[in-house]
Amino acid sequence: MKLLNSPTKSLSANSIPRILPRRSFLRSLGLGAAFLAPGAALIGAAPQAKARDENENEITGGDIAILRFLAAAEIIETDLWRQYAELGGVDAAISGYVAALEILDGDQPQYISDNTDDEQSHVNFLNAFLRSVGAQPVNLDRFRTLPSSQANGARQIGRLTNLMQLTVDTSWWTRYRSTTNPDLGATFPNAVPSLATGLHTAIPRNNSELGDPNNPSDHVKAIAFTAGFHFAFIEQGGTSLYAAMARKVRNLTVLQIVLSIGGAEIMHFQTWQDKAGNATPLTDFDPINGSTVTFIDLQTGQPENLQANLIMPEPCQFISPSLPPCSIIRPTGPGQVSAHGAVMALTADGLFRGQSPEFFQVINALAHAADTAQRSRDN
Ligand SMILES: [Fe+2]
Ligand SMILES: [Fe+2]
Numbered sequence: 001m002k003l004l005n006s007p008t009k010s011l012s013a014n015s016i017p018r019i020l021p022r023r024s025f026l027r028s029l030g031l032g033a034a035f036l037a038p039g040a041a042l043i044g045a046a047p048q049a050k051a052r053d054e055n056e057n058e059i060t061g062g063d064i065a066i067l068r069f070l071a072a073a074e075i076i077e078t079d080l081w082r083q084y085a086e087l088g089g090v091d092a093a094i095s096g097y098v099a100a101l102e103i104l105d106g107d108q109p110q111y112i113s114d115n116t117d118d119e120q121s122h123v124n125f126l127n128a129f130l131r132s133v134g135a136q137p138v139n140l141d142r143f144r145t146l147p148s149s150q151a152n153g154a155r156q157i158g159r160l161t162n163l164m165q166l167t168v169d170t171s172w173w174t175r176y177r178s179t180t181n182p183d184l185g186a187t188f189p190n191a192v193p194s195l196a197t198g199l200h201t202a203i204p205r206n207n208s209e210l211g212d213p214n215n216p217s218d219h220v221k222a223i224a225f226t227a228g229f230h231f232a233f234i235e236q237g238g239t240s241l242y243a244a245m246a247r248k249v250r251n252l253t254v255l256q257i258v259l260s261i262g263g264a265e266i267m268h269f270q271t272w273q274d275k276a277g278n279a280t281p282l283t284d285f286d287p288i289n290g291s292t293v294t295f296i297d298l299q300t301g302q303p304e305n306l307q308a309n310l311i312m313p314e315p316c317q318f319i320s321p322s323l324p325p326c327s328i329i330r331p332t333g334p335g336q337v338s339a340h341g342a343v344m345a346l347t348a349d350g351l352f353r354g355q356s357p358e359f360f361q362v363i364n365a366l367a368h369a370a371d372t373a374q375r376s377r378d379n
Contacts, residue, residue: 062373063254064135066245069339069370070258071126071138072363073241077234078123079144079160080351081116084227086154087203087210089113093153096211097204100224104275108228111275115231115268122261129257138366143359151204163202163230165289166350168195170229172236174305176273179325181317183333191298191306192229198291199350202227205288222284225295229279230349232272237345238265239329244337248373266329270311277308339367 086092088101089112101108127137144158173191180186190196201223204210211220242262249255283294298308315325331337343363346352352359 057252059133059251059254060373063249063251064130064133065366065369065373066249066258067126067130067254068135068138069366070242070245070261071123071130072140072366073238073342074119074122074126075138075140076160076346076351077238078116078119080163080234081112081119083149083154083159083161083163083203084231085113085116087149087151088224088227089116094213095204096213096216096220097209097224099213100211100216100221101227103221103280104224104228104278108275111271118264118268122264125261126257140362143355143362145356146354149203150206151210152207154203160355161351162353163351164205165199165353166202166226166230167197167199168192168226168230168233168349169345170195170233172233173273173276175330176313177305177307177310179314179316182331182336184317184321192293192295194291194293195226195229199289200226200286200291200293201289202230218282218284219286221280221282222286222293222295225276225279226293228272228276232269232276233349235265235269235272237342238262239269240331240337241339241342243329243332244334245339245370247332247334248375250375274311339370340364343367
């Protein structure tokens with residue numbers, strides 16, 4: 001078996017994955033004969049099937065590069081969700097911010113905490129899996145340098161991400177209500193245009209912005225509603241990213257991992273996009289960031305590309321306009337979604353505002369390696 005042209009080689013010597021045949025691969029996972037038994041009959045019955053089975057179960061350098069980038073993305077997700085959970089999750093003290101989040105849904109604190117736990121589980125699993133196949137796990141701890149909110153409840157630790165100066169793309173809202181597809185060149189307007197320009201905080205930055213739990217001000221509501229739209233922005237990104245990476249994976253266990261974690265990202269997105277539309281109309285000026293945001297009532301009198309309760313993915317063009325419309329997640333095509341594109345989208349979102357050049361070098365190297373991965377046998 002030839003050692004594949006691993007795109008992870010440039011990162012460090014011990015990041016080069018071992019390419020393992022099926023049996024030793026499964027053994028390294030702690031899965032023994034019992035796991036192999038069902039497939040053994042199939043393999044015994046057809047020599048050709050055996051060869052194909054073994055080939056498909058090689059874990060390639062490309063597979064490892066994809067998993068390493070996804071692990072980095074999950075570490076980033078976990079960092080931002082933890083900040084939300086500290087101020088808006090089930091363990092957060094009641095505040096005007098929490099009360100405003102609960103305008104979106106009374107269960108919002110539970111969902112925030114659960115989404116946070118899910119992301120941490122994705123990190124833990126991906127890094128443990130990487131270790132189990134002899135590949136280097138991902139650690140971004142040295143980049144936890146950004147400041148925390150000063151509001152009570154926020155831990156005073158270094159962060160990877162900045163939730164206090166966001167520019168939130170809300171075109172996912174109109175994209176999923178449209179019959180056209182970004183993979184085929186379609187573009188979509190923002191549902192909340194003022195969030196897509198200027199800088200906006202999605203968490204209270206100080207105690208005064210925690211607000212009155214019994215009567216949250218429009219300013220505090222604006223922060224919570226910004227968070228509500230940002231939750232879905234993050235998770236729709238994961239939804240498309242995992243689907244795009246799945247097209248490049250070769251090993252079937254790695255494909256199972258990518259599809260299964262990707263499915264959880266889809267569930268997250270669907271939850272959040274059902275909640276964001278409950279934002280109540282308001283306009284607020286933020287004197288710290290110098291930006292104004294306006295939320296409109298999306299529940300009544302809106303055209304279909306804005307109507308709040310149209311939360312199912314509208315059937316749209318897929319693969320070819322000559323084929324029937326299909327209800328799908330999108331984009332998933334290589335021209336629209338890539339690891340590098342995900343880094344660019346998170347950067348444009350403002351999440352990395354204040355991060356060091358070295359951080360961008362590392363994250364871009366991981367993205368480049370994932371994007372270089374190919375499904376073909378030679379990667
Ligand atoms: Fe995740
Ligand atoms: Fe996620």
